[in-house]
Amino acid sequence: xxxxxxxxxxxxxxxxxxxxxxxxxxxxxxxxxxxxxxxxxxxxxxxxxxxxxxxxxxxxxxxxxxxxxxxxxxxxxxxxxxxxxxxxxxxxxxxxxxxxxxxxxxxxxxxxxxxxxxxxxxxxxxxxxxxxxxxxxxxxxxxxxxxxxxxxxxxxxxxxxxxxxxxxxxxxxxxxxxxxxxxxxxxxxxxxxxxxxxxxxxxxxxxxxxxxxxxxxxxxxxxxxxxxxxxxxxxxxxxxxxxxxxxxxx
Amino acid sequence: xxxxxxxxxxxxxxxxxxxxxxxxxxxxxxxxxxxxxxxxxxxxxxxxxxxxxxxxxxxxxxxxxx
Numbered sequence: 001x002x003x004x005x006x007x008x009x010x011x012x013x014x015x016x017x018x019x020x021x022x023x024x025x026x027x028x029x030x031x032x033x034x035x036x037x038x039x040x041x042x043x044x045x046x047x048x049x050x051x052x053x054x055x056x057x058x059x060x061x062x063x064x065x066x067x068x069x070x071x072x073x074x075x076x077x078x079x080x081x082x083x084x085x086x087x088x089x090x091x092x093x094x095x096x097x098x099x100x101x102x103x104x105x106x107x108x109x110x111x112x113x114x115x116x117x118x119x120x121x122x123x124x125x126x127x128x129x130x131x132x133x134x135x136x137x138x139x140x141x142x143x144x145x146x147x148x149x150x151x152x153x154x155x156x157x158x159x160x161x162x163x164x165x166x167x168x169x170x171x172x173x174x175x176x177x178x179x180x181x182x183x184x185x186x187x188x189x190x191x192x193x194x195x196x197x198x199x200x201x202x203x204x205x206x207x208x209x210x211x212x213x214x215x216x217x218x219x220x221x222x223x224x225x226x227x228x229x230x231x232x233x234x235x236x237x238x239x240x241x242x243x244x245x246x247x248x249x250x
Numbered sequence: 251x252x253x254x255x256x257x258x259x260x261x262x263x264x265x266x267x268x269x270x271x272x273x274x275x276x277x278x279x280x281x282x283x284x285x286x287x288x289x290x291x292x293x294x295x296x297x298x299x300x301x302x303x304x305x306x307x308x309x310x311x312x313x314x315x316x
Contacts, residue, residue, distance in 0.1 A: 240292035
């Protein structure tokens with residue numbers, strides 16, 4: 001049952017045939033892990049908290065720096081120097097007191113990540129480096145937890161969804177198998193705030209759809225966003241049978 | 251034969267593989283992804299995958315920022 005407060009708060013969801021009371025209850029029951037609370041994680045966390053995702057686990061070991069504020073819209077100038085996970089927890093608690101928010105404020109190793117995955121329904125990869133992305137992907141494959149991946153630099157965004165609960169799901173490593181490769185990130189390439197914000201917002205949209213049981217057009221797909229032309233390109237990713245992370249183990 | 255690479259027309263020898271295309275374009279073999287007609291081709295297949303006349307190739311880099 002939804003409380004009177006919840007019926008008021010989520011009235012615009014309840015009007016949607018695709019969400020309704022059953023969808024809102026599904027959101028309330030859901031547990032989502034957001035890893036990385038920067039330009040992607042800021043809008044993603046705010047939208048999921050606002051939508052009433054009942055249990056959010058937010059992870060970031062970084063402290064807020066002044067150069068983050070150009071795109072990391074969850075924070076304020078007075079927050080500089082504090083841990084982002086603690087800051088966003090406060091922000092989300094003020095936004096929606098009806099949800100639970102737990103923080104991880106240090107770097108997770110594979111073992112801790114595997115433990116946390118036992119207690120979540122969905123993961124959003126909002127990190128800023130290839131090593132974390134590969135570790136999160138491998139852990140989600142192993143734990144069979146669905147993973148929504150976002151990334152952005154300059155005017156470009158990348159968005160993917162892998163439903164690791166499905167045996168035929170491709171994975172991030174099928175697409176990008178290089179772990180040690182130099183990759184482009186915001187601090188070496190620059191990024192526009194609304195570009196990374198668009199991708200983080202799309203991660204939240206796909207998360208809500210998944211949690212209320214709507215089909216995703218992003219499953220085993222990669223979407224590339226061009227912030228200059230506003231074009232989206234869509235590519236199909238097939239599971240690579242030779243993938244060392246998700247391929248058949250002999 | 252003619253193909254397109256990121257929407258530009260490129261002439262390529264018949265029967266070329268993706269790996270050969272990347273080398274001829276002087277593109278790095280690491281950190282890149284390749285799609286042929288909107289289907290991602292995993293890196294393990296680049297040496298054997300033969301490109302055909304008219305194929306639309308998309309080449310892009312992994313990005314990690316967030």
